[in-house]
Amino acid sequence: MQPQEVKARLESRIDDCEFHIQGEGCNFQVTAISERFEGLTPVKRQQLIYAALGDEIASGELHAVSIRTYTPEQWAQNTAVTSR
Numbered sequence: 001m002q003p004q005e006v007k008a009r010l011e012s013r014i015d016d017c018e019f020h021i022q023g024e025g026c027n028f029q030v031t032a033i034s035e036r037f038e039g040l041t042p043v044k045r046q047q048l049i050y051a052a053l054g055d056e057i058a059s060g061e062l063h064a065v066s067i068r069t070y071t072p073e074q075w076a077q078n079t080a081v082t083s084r
Contacts, residue, residue: 001025001028001056001061001062002024003021003023003024003028004021006019006021006028006053006056006062007019007021009052009053010030010032010049010052010053013052014032014034014036014049014052016034016036017032017033017034017036018032018033018034019031019032020033025039025063026060026062026063027063027064027065028064028065028066029060029065029066029067030065030066030067030068031067031068031069031070032049032069032070033069033070033072034069034072035072036048037069037070037071038071042069043061045067046067048069049069050065053065062079
């Protein structure tokens with residue numbers, strides 16, 4: 001799989017979420033930014049992403065997926081810190 005394929009599948013399955021995908025083959029890093037993460041625990045946030053990729057993980061098409069999730073406010077704070 002290519003990063004753009006992973007992104008397209010996530011975008012078609014989770015509304016109102018911005019995705020940044022890195023990786024190749026069957027190993028990917030997913031960064032997801034959405035208001036829907038507000039009030040959710042980190043585990044619940046990751047479960048949402050894993051559920052959207054469940055078929056690909058079960059088939060072995062995706063093997064290793066690391067997930068980072070942010071609300072838009074958290075993302076803005078994170079990018080402000082990393083751009084210094």
